[in-house]
Amino acid sequence: MQRIIFLYFLVNLSLVPPLALAGSSGDPLKGEAVLRDMGRASCLICHKISNLLDEKDQGEIGPALDNAGDQFTASELRARIMDARQINPDSIMPPYFSTKGLHNVARAYQGQTIYSAEDVENVVAYLLSLKEETSQ
Amino acid sequence: MIARFLLMLLVMGLAAPLLADEPVRSGYEFMEPDTRRLQDDDFLNPGFFLVEDGQRLWSAKIGASGQSCADCHGEVEASMAGVAAGYPVFDPAAGEVFNLQTRIHSEMVERMHAPPMAYDADEILALTALIALQSRGLEMRPTLTAGAEAIIEQGREIYETRRGQLNLSCAQCHVDHAGQRLRGDMISQGQINAFPIYRLIWDAPGSTHRMFEWCMQAVRAEPFKRGSEEFLALELFLAQRGAGLKMEAPGVRR
Numbered sequence: 001m002q003r004i005i006f007l008y009f010l011v012n013l014s015l016v017p018p019l020a021l022a023g024s025s026g027d028p029l030k031g032e033a034v035l036r037d038m039g040r041a042s043c044l045i046c047h048k049i050s051n052l053l054d055e056k057d058q059g060e061i062g063p064a065l066d067n068a069g070d071q072f073t074a075s076e077l078r079a080r081i082m083d084a085r086q087i088n089p090d091s092i093m094p095p096y097f098s099t100k101g102l103h104n105v106a107r108a109y110q111g112q113t114i115y116s117a118e119d120v121e122n123v124v125a126y127l128l129s130l131k132e133e134t135s136q
Numbered sequence: 137m138i139a140r141f142l143l144m145l146l147v148m149g150l151a152a153p154l155l156a157d158e159p160v161r162s163g164y165e166f167m168e169p170d171t172r173r174l175q176d177d178d179f180l181n182p183g184f185f186l187v188e189d190g191q192r193l194w195s196a197k198i199g200a201s202g203q204s205c206a207d208c209h210g211e212v213e214a215s216m217a218g219v220a221a222g223y224p225v226f227d228p229a230a231g232e233v234f235n236l237q238t239r240i241h242s243e244m245v246e247r248m249h250a251p252p253m254a255y256d257a258d259e260i261l262a263l264t265a266l267i268a269l270q271s272r273g274l275e276m277r278p279t280l281t282a283g284a285e286a287i288i289e290q291g292r293e294i295y296e297t298r299r300g301q302l303n304l305s306c307a308q309c310h311v312d313h314a315g316q317r318l319r320g321d322m323i324s325q326g327q328i329n330a331f332p333i334y335r336l337i338w339d340a341p342g343s344t345h346r347m348f349e350w351c352m353q354a355v356r357a358e359p360f361k362r363g364s365e366e367f368l369a370l371e372l373f374l375a376q377r378g379a380g381l382k383m384e385a386p387g388v389r390r
Contacts, residue, residue, distance in 0.1 A: 038319070041302060045319045057320030061313050092312070094302040104299035106358045114301060 021078070021097070021117035031126025034119050041094060041114050043123070051130060062093065068127040077124045081115070096120060158314070158325070160378050163389060166315070166324040171336070175388035183265060183334040183386025186341045190266025193259055199250030205243075205263070212266060220264075220271040221383050224372045226284040233287055233368040236264050237343060255363040256343050265332045265341070268385035276329045276383055278375040291373025294366055300357030321390065326351075327378040328371065330387020337390060344371050 020026075035043050036055060044052065046061035068077065079086060083100070084093035096115040099105075115123070164172060174180050195206040209215040224235035234242065237255065240263050244250040253260055295306045309318070310326035317323070331344045338346075345362035348370060352359035360366040 057317065059319055060317045092304065092308050094304065099301075102299075102301060102303055103297065104357045105301050106353065106356045109301040109356045112301070 020074070021082075021120050026118070026121030026123070026125030028122070028126040028129045031119075031122035031124070034115070034123055035126060040119075041096075046093070049130065065127060065130060067130055067132050069129055069131040072127070074124055074128055077127050078120060081120050081123060158311070160327065160381050161314075161325055162327055162329055162381050162384065163324040164330065164384060164387070166322045167390065171388055171390055175330075175384070181334065181386060181388055183332070183341060183388060186262050186265040186332065186334070186386060187269055189258065189262035190264075193263055194266060198244055199248035201248040203248060213270060216267045216270040218271050218274055220268040220385070221274045221276050222279045224368060224375055225279045226281050226287050226372065228281055228283045231283075232365070233372050235344070235368060235371050236267060237261070237345075238363060238368070240264060240267070255361075256346055261332055261341055261343060264343070265386045268332065268383065271383040272385060274383050275379070276375060276381050277379055278372065280376075284372065287369045288373045288376055290366075291369035291371070294370045295373055300352065300355035302355040304355045306351065325378070326374070327381055328374045329378055329381040330384035330389065332385060333387040333389045335389050341386070344374075 032052075034040060035049075036052070038045070043049070043065065044055055044058050046059040048058040048060060048064040048066070049055075050064070050066045052058070072080075080093070081096045083095040083098040084091040085095060085098075085101075094114060095102075097113045097117065097120050099111060099113060164175065167175075174182075178184055191212070193205070194212050195204050197204050206212070220236050223239070224233050225239075226233045237260050241253060241255075241260055244259075245252050298305045298308070306326060309323050313323050314325045315322065328344050328347075331347070332341055333347070334341045335347075342350075343362070345367045348367050349359040349362060
């Protein structure tokens with residue numbers, strides 16, 4: 001865990017594309033499960049993923065994530081999930097793996113990130129699997 | 137006459153930047169047809185249980201004074217017509233904002249010598265609904281008093297501050313993304329012209345401050361207390377922001 005935190009700060013300081021957070025690569029199936037879990041600030045609250053049409057009422061705040069695997073590399077996805085403010089300071093997207101600059105956080109969540117390092121890697125792995133040939 | 141003209145300029149100056157670009161729209165316009173139907177029919181609208189309680193309380197003896205609201209105010213339909221549409225109000229003498237609930241509470245405690253009650257006590261909420269109903273169909277038009285401007289600015293700042301683990305401000309959803317779907321729900325402008333409301337997901341009636349609290353918890357922020365200076369400032373700001381909307385209490389919301 002300390003190594004993860006160290007890596008994370010290294011990333012924040014240097015603004016290089018973040019390295020994998022959890023040591024090994026993520027599991028797309030676990031990532032899909034995280035994404036479907038509405039209790040966990042799911043991507044689907046704001047984004048649409050056509051592959052998951054069994055999930056009703058997907059969000060329309062952010063861009064659709066169909067073909068995310070064609071559009072972004074792992075490190076680009078990881079950077080956006082971890083803290084989209086690094087790409088656009090005004091981004092409405094919550095920072096899933098940063099507590100930097102947060103204000104008025106509820107006591108139960110203080111000092112914690114929305115996702116764990118493992119969650120981030122799993123979600124990255126799932127999003128990478130979304131490619132045009134798989135979206136039908 | 138000059139004073140009135142100056143006041144008008146002040147009011148216009150205050151109101152103009154608050155109305156932003158988007159025309160104000162009640163949450164009603166963002167609702168599903170089934171929810172609208174529930175609000176439209178006074179016999180189906182569960183908010184009317186609250187109104188009935190309020191009617192009973194209006195003529196009940198309250199506190200050590202042994203008096204009822206009706207003893208001084210008479211028929212609620214006459215004495216309270218249009219009153220709620222002018223709230224919240226910054227009271228310069230008291231140096232604080234009163235919304236309808238805190239005004240009712242202060243009447244009950246100060247004048248009628250009732251013991252202090254919780255912010256959303258059933259009695260307060262019921263009387264609020266009854267009195268708000270007497271403004272139904274009228275335009276929400278909070279009275280602007282001297283000193284209100286600073287409080288409205290405080291409320292605006294609260295509204296625009298990103299907070300919580302999800303790092304979201306009220307404005308990011310209710311201004312920037314109103315009309316878009318957040319999961320299954322269409323985001324409204326977050327207007328307060330229908331309060332107190334009956335909220336279906338609570339299966340209970342609730343106040344503006346309960347709603348603010350719910351929103352803050354949803355972004356994983358530590359909410360302000362119901363009845364706090366911060367929530368009252370936010371409420372005054374929101375009433376100004378939505379000025380001109382028709383009052384709908386008791387509203388029904390999902």
